Amino acid sequence: MSKVGRVIAEIVVVPLGTNSPSVSSYVAEVERTLRKFNLKVRLTPMSTVLEGELDEVLNATKAAHNCLFEKGVSRVTTSLKIDERRDKELTMDGKVKAVEEKL
Numbered sequence: 001m002s003k004v005g006r007v008i009a010e011i012v013v014v015p016l017g018t019n020s021p022s023v024s025s026y027v028a029e030v031e032r033t034l035r036k037f038n039l040k041v042r043l044t045p046m047s048t049v050l051e052g053e054l055d056e057v058l059n060a061t062k063a064a065h066n067c068l069f070e071k072g073v074s075r076v077t078t079s080l081k082i083d084e085r086r087d088k089e090l091t092m093d094g095k096v097k098a099v100e101e102k103l
Contacts, residue, residue: 007084008092009050009057015068016075026068033067034060042092051092054084 011034015026031048034041037060039052050057065078083090 005084005086006052006090007054007057007082008090008095009061009083010047010079010081011050011061011064012047012079013064013068014077015073016077018073026071026073029067029071030064033064036060036063040092049092054082057082 013026013030015023018026027043031041031043034048034050037052037056039050039056039060042049042051050060052060061078061080065076068076083095
């Protein structure tokens with residue numbers, strides 16, 4: 001049995017009840033928070049993908065969720081998906097490459 005290793009995670013943090021339909025300033029705050037952690041961070045148009053140790057991903061998720069409350073938001077929803085393999089190394093680039101090789 002392999003030890004716990006690196007994971008790939010997708011996080012979406014959404015502020016609710018803001019005064020504007022635009023949330024880019026809140027997304028920027030979440031990104032600044034995530035980048036303080038020892039993770040590979042990739043912003044996408046609909047979410048952020050993280051690569052790193054599971055505990056670091058979970059700590060970063062908690063900080064990202066809480067950072068919007070610190071900016072005055074009164075309600076926040078956070079979704080997190082985690083992909084973990086214990087049989088081989090898992091990376092964002094490796095997952096994409098595996099599919100592109102089959103195209």
